[in-house]
Amino acid sequence: MTVTLYQGDCLDVMREMPTGSVDAVVTDPPYITVVNSNVYGKTNPWADMVNAAVWFGAWMAECRRILRPTGALWACMSWKSLPIYMKAALDMRWKMESALVWDKEWIGPGGHVGLRPSYEMVGLFPGEAFAIADRGLPDIQRFKWSSFKPNGHPAEKPEALMRWLIEISGNAGDTILDPFMGSGTTGAACIASGRHFVGIEHDATWYAIAERRIADAQMQPSLDGML
Numbered sequence: 001m002t003v004t005l006y007q008g009d010c011l012d013v014m015r016e017m018p019t020g021s022v023d024a025v026v027t028d029p030p031y032i033t034v035v036n037s038n039v040y041g042k043t044n045p046w047a048d049m050v051n052a053a054v055w056f057g058a059w060m061a062e063c064r065r066i067l068r069p070t071g072a073l074w075a076c077m078s079w080k081s082l083p084i085y086m087k088a089a090l091d092m093r094w095k096m097e098s099a100l101v102w103d104k105e106w107i108g109p110g111g112h113v114g115l116r117p118s119y120e121m122v123g124l125f126p127g128e129a130f131a132i133a134d135r136g137l138p139d140i141q142r143f144k145w146s147s148f149k150p151n152g153h154p155a156e157k158p159e160a161l162m163r164w165l166i167e168i169s170g171n172a173g174d175t176i177l178d179p180f181m182g183s184g185t186t187g188a189a190c191i192a193s194g195r196h197f198v199g200i201e202h203d204a205t206w207y208a209i210a211e212r213r214i215a216d217a218q219m220q221p222s223l224d225g226m227l
Contacts, residue, residue, distance in 0.1 A: 002196045003187065003214055007207040010179035010200045014062035022198065023174035025063045026165050026186050028076040028157050029056075053087035059179060060125065061092055066177070069129040074100075074165045076157060077121050085123055098124040102161060104145040122165065132168050151213060153183040153206065163189035170195075184210030191217040 006013045063073045077085055082099075089096050100122040110116035141164065149156040162185050166176055172194035178186035181199035183206055190197035191214065199214070201207040 001191060001194060001218075003191070003218065004198045005181070005187075005207070005211055005214070006198075006200045007202070007204060008200065009202055010059055011062060013200045014059070014066060014177075014179060017062075017066045017177075017198075019065050020068045021066050021175070022177045023068055023071045024166065024169045025067060025071070025073040025075075025177045025179065026162055026169075026189075027074070027178045027180050028155060028182060028185075029059070029180045031078050031081040031155075049084055050087065052084045053091065056084055057088035057092050060088055060094065063177070063179065064092070064094060064125070064127075067127050069127045070170075071127045072130045072169055073123075073125040074169070075123045075125065077123055079121070082121065082123075089125065094125050096123045097126050098139055100124065100165075101140045103140060103142040105142055106144065106146050108147070122161075130169075134168065137168065151183040151185075151209060153209075156183055157185050159185050159189050159192070162186045163193050166190060166195060167193055181210050182206055184213040187214040188217040191220075 060073065060075075067073065075085065085096065102120050102122060104118055104120070106118060108117045141161075143158045143161040143164070145158050166174075166186075166189055173196070175196040175198065176186065176190050177198045177200075179200045181187065181201035184199065187197045187199050187210060197214070199210060201210055
């Protein structure tokens with residue numbers, strides 16, 4: 001399986017990628033919790049959310065362009081970033097078809113008033129010819145997680161979650177893009193499931209960690225055998 005990694009701004013890199021060149025985008029972008037901006041102050045945070053939606057719409061539009069019609073974008077999100085995704089999706093007329101609820105089977109830290117969080121979400125933005133083959137899959141899935149992040153990234157997701165998204169979206173030999181590569185979780189999941197991987201990361205420190213992690217994964221035999 002081929003691996004192509006870029007250190008740089010995802011918009012700059014994606015704009016150079018050919019139209020219809022990847023089978024899926026599986027990514028965990030910055031959540032940008034601007035809904036907290038001056039919520040209790042004098043400034044309405046809606047302007048910040050709209051500005052954030054412009055940037056989200058920009059990278060999502062590039063993902064849509066380089067996806068094959070049978071492909072889809074899976075984007076991690078929280079309840080705080082969901083309105084930003086919805087605003088971006090409405091502006092670009094790209095329907096969010098599903099919202100996967102990822103049950104962490106772990107209660108995370110919270111404030112002193114509200115409920116403590118035990119889930120995050122992953123939005124599905126499908127291409128015009130995309131469909132999940134298994135029509136029996138529910139929109140709540142459990143992947144146990146905790147405060148310990150094996151590769152040190154504060155927003156790291158479990159490899160099992162990313163691999164599940166990859167595998168329900170296509171077939172071995174597909175090309176998967178992650179424009180917000182972080183510590184390389186999606187890349188490691190691609191290697192384990194027999195997919196080609198294209199990763200982009202702006203931060204030099206995380207790029208180096210992802211590069212080493214993916215190289216280590218390539219040295220291991222695929223759990224599915226030689227593909």
